[in-house]
Amino acid sequence: MADKTLICKDCGNEFVFTEGEQDFFREKGFDNDPVRCPACRKARKQQRNNSRRDYE
Numbered sequence: 001m002a003d004k005t006l007i008c009k010d011c012g013n014e015f016v017f018t019e020g021e022q023d024f025f026r027e028k029g030f031d032n033d034p035v036r037c038p039a040c041r042k043a044r045k046q047q048r049n050n051s052r053r054d055y056e
């Protein structure tokens with residue numbers, strides 16, 4: 001097991017999927033690698049939480 005460098009689907013930047021994160025994903029039962037970098041994941045999460053307020 002080693003760190004992996006992945007390409008973010010949203011912004012196209014490379015990000016590192018670390019050994020520790022890979023372990024975490026496996027523990028959670030996710031078989032797939034993440035497709036987004038941490039920044040985009042966070043942005044999407046915030047967008048979902050704020051989406052209703054944005055339209056008000």
Ligand SMILES: [Zn+2]
Nearest residue numbers: 008011037040
């Ligand atoms: Zn990204």
